[in-house]
Amino acid sequence: MQTPHTRYALSGGVRIAYQVTGQGPIDLVFVPGFISNLELHWEEPGYSHLLRRLSAFARVIHFDKRGTGLSDRVDVQHLPDLETRMDDVRAVMDAVGSGRAALLGASEGAPMSILFAATYPERTRALVLYGGYAQFHSAVLSAEQFADFVRKAEQSWGTGASLASFAPGLVHDPRFSAWWARFERLSVSPTAAIALARMNATIDVRGVLGAIRVPTLVIHRREDARVKFAAGRFLAERIPGARFVELPGRDHPIWTGDIDRVVDAIEEFLTGTHSAAASDRVLATLLVARLAHPERAAARLGDRLWAERIAHLHGRADEITARHGGRVIGSGSETIAARFDGSARAVHAAVALRHESAALGIALAIGVHAGEVDLRSTQAAGLALHVAERIAALAGAGEILVSGVVRDLVAGSGLHFKERGATTIGGMDGPVPLLAVVAEQHLEPRARSPAEPDLAALSGREREVLGLIADGLGNAAIAARLALSEHTVKRHVANILLKLDLPTRAAAAAFAARRRV
Amino acid sequence: MATTLTAVSGPAIKRAIEARDAEAFIGFYGDDATIRVVDRNNPPSRPREVKGRAAIRAFWDDMCSRNIAHRVDVTIAEGDRLAFTQDCTYPDGAKVFGIAVLELAGGRIARHTVVHAWDE
Numbered sequence: 001m002q003t004p005h006t007r008y009a010l011s012g013g014v015r016i017a018y019q020v021t022g023q024g025p026i027d028l029v030f031v032p033g034f035i036s037n038l039e040l041h042w043e044e045p046g047y048s049h050l051l052r053r054l055s056a057f058a059r060v061i062h063f064d065k066r067g068t069g070l071s072d073r074v075d076v077q078h079l080p081d082l083e084t085r086m087d088d089v090r091a092v093m094d095a096v097g098s099g100r101a102a103l104l105g106a107s108e109g110a111p112m113s114i115l116f117a118a119t120y121p122e123r124t125r126a127l128v129l130y131g132g133y134a135q136f137h138s139a140v141l142s143a144e145q146f147a148d149f150v151r152k153a154e155q156s157w158g159t160g161a162s163l164a165s166f167a168p169g170l171v172h173d174p175r176f177s178a179w180w181a182r183f184e185r186l187s188v189s190p191t192a193a194i195a196l197a198r199m200n201a202t203i204d205v206r207g208v209l210g211a212i213r214v215p216t217l218v219i220h221r222r223e224d225a226r227v228k229f230a231a232g233r234f235l236a237e238r239i240p241g242a243r244f245v246e247l248p249g250r251d252h253p254i255w256t257g258d259i260d261r262v263v264d265a266i267e268e269f270l271t272g273t274h275s276a277a278a279s280d281r282v283l284a285t286l287l288v289a290r291l292a293h294p295e296r297a298a299a300r301l302g303d304r305l306w307a308e309r310i311a312h313l314h315g316r317a318d319e320i321t322a323r324h325g326g327r328v329i330g331s332g333s334e335t336i337a338a339r340f341d342g343s344a345r346a347v348h349a350a351v352a353l354r355h356e357s358a359a360l361g362i363a364l365a366i367g368v369h370a371g372e373v374d375l376r377s378t379q380a381a382g383l384a385l386h387v388a389e390r391i392a393a394l395a396g397a398g399e400i401l402v403s404g405v406v407r408d409l410v411a412g413s414g415l416h417f418k419e420r421g422a423t424t425i426g427g428m429d430g431p432v433p434l435l436a437v438v439a440e441q442h443l444e445p446r447a448r449s450p451a452e453p454d455l456a457a458l459s460g461r462e463r464e465v466l467g468l469i470a471d472g473l474g475n476a477a478i479a480a481r482l483a484l485s486e487h488t489v490k491r492h493v494a495n496i497l498l499k500l501d502l503p504t505r506a507a508a509a510a511f512a513a514r515r516r517v
Numbered sequence: 518m519a520t521t522l523t524a525v526s527g528p529a530i531k532r533a534i535e536a537r538d539a540e541a542f543i544g545f546y547g548d549d550a551t552i553r554v555v556d557r558n559n560p561p562s563r564p565r566e567v568k569g570r571a572a573i574r575a576f577w578d579d580m581c582s583r584n585i586a587h588r589v590d591v592t593i594a595e596g597d598r599l600a601f602t603q604d605c606t607y608p609d610g611a612k613v614f615g616i617a618v619l620e621l622a623g624g625r626i627a628r629h630t631v632v633h634a635w636d637e
Contacts, residue, residue, distance in 0.1 A: 094584075
């Protein structure tokens with residue numbers, strides 16, 4: 001993707017790097033948190049998705065505060081206080097000709113945005129605070145916790161070790177972890193990071209909350225790992241007329257977790273409506289297999305034999321996954337993750353994988369979950385994978401556990417399940433029901449030859465869409481015919497394939513023709 | 518209000534845009550007018566739509582709050598349709614160029630379609 005040009009605005013002799021994306025009617029100044037680096041943001045799919053979605057309805061103006069990212073370096077003893085940062089925002093707004101802008105303050109960007117809105121109401125169209133706070137010590141870290149944070153930063157700034165305290169859900173995502181470490185290194189030097197953190201720790205803008213007179217939206221994730229949920233609620237209570245939106249999730253950075261829900265809330269607040277997210281998210285089924293008790297088996301077999309068997313298992317897993325129309329998306333020494341287009345195929349692959357591993361004397365615990373994944377991301381990171389990993393962690397040796405949604409999607413496939421209660425997983429709206437796959441009863445015929453897909457599983461709308469697929473129409477044409485957005489049509493098609501357990505659009509067309517839909 | 522509506526014409530459009538006169542521009546629209554915007558972030562199959570007087574007012578208030586130098590170089594009128602080009606420059610030099618078509622009904626704008634591109 002081509003990234004926007006970085007330009008510089010002069011603020012009191014210091015050059016502030018900024019970028020402008022989009023030409024929507026509303027000016028939206030994105031005020032970043034602790035650290036930032038304009039050009040590095042585009043390398044992170046979540047960050048670029050956030051900026052692209054915002055720039056569909058706004059002219060998004062983002063910048064690196066002085067001393068960070070691509071802006072001029074400053075003496076670490078003279079890092080910008082909130083007022084200097086406000087001046088920098090005004091300088092950038094002047095450079096881009098923005099008379100008044102909505103401010104989006106994320107995390108540490110929130111107190112600065114609050115101060116800006118209270119100080120320059122005539123230049124503030126609206127205020128949006130995400131994961132924000134008014135006072136650091138009560139909302140983020142106590143004095144002792146902060147001392148600990150500084151100690152850790154002194155030892156490990158630039159390694160990405162801080163990720164666990166910002167986005168625990170992404171700690172096991174190797175791509176994101178590596179990006180986070182670069183994000184630390186390319187945003188500020190270690191000394192500046194500590195000085196900046198010390199200055200942020202003194203932030204307290206509680207006294208100005210009552211003075212805000214611009215329309216305000218406060219968004220906070222319920223289990224935010226970095227800034228307490230109560231801090232967001234406090235902002236909404238103290239800012240006159242503020243609207244409060246709470247979202248599920250625990251990852252703190254605004255470009256992680258369910259970004260679309262955050263953007264939907266912002267767009268609806270600023271424009272009175274929200275458009276569907278660009279259709280690059282699809283439903284997929286994720287399988288995560290972990291070795292149960294690897295240390296016991298390794299001790300029994302000896303290191304060398306164990307390593308050979310694991311290598312063999314990985315090879316077999318690749319074959320089984322491919323045979324079921326899936327793709328291995330990650331394999332570590334003790335886990336294998338794969339992605340499938342259909343839930344029934346994923347569960348059948350899990351059964352085959354369990355059988356294969358048992359023959360090698362290796363016990364697997366397998367979790368299967370269906371959820372939305374990002375099409376553009378080569379690795380299916382994000383919430384759906386996290387849920388599958390959690391389910392795999394709860395599965396016993398030799399067990400295949402699936403989420404309730406998988407059970408619902410494989411109805412009619414001949415698979416049998418036993419209820420296993422429910423578990424709470426951060427980021428999900430409610431408890432996730434769990435079910436164990438029950439062994440097939442001695443090769444029942446219907447398990448051997450899958451039943452003909454059942455049309456009754458489809459809604460009326462899905463049947464209409466299926467009929468048009470059979471007529472050879474593309475998604476855009478179907479969208480036009482049914483007066484739906486293309487995004488909605490894609491969702492219908494994904495659901496149709498899942499419900500009918502068909503691998504492709506062509507197979508759905510053939511099926512529809514056969515059944516004269 | 519006893520204001521006389523200005524007729525929608527090439528010169529009137531040029532004057533309102535170049536003077537960043539939001540009030541004048543809002544007065545050109547009919548009550549149920551729609552603005553459709555097509556650009557790189559809002560592709561033709563999903564154009565951004567701004568419908569009705571209140572939303573159109575907010576749209577022009579936002580646009581005119583920007584310090585942009587506008588130039589309307591070409592206006593073409595044909596019956597109930599009017600087209601014009603818009604050449605805009607921000608203080609930092611970034612440019613936007615757009616072409617708009619206005620479809621009139623009863624002398625007011627019923628539909629305003631704009632396609633634009635910009636430096637990014």
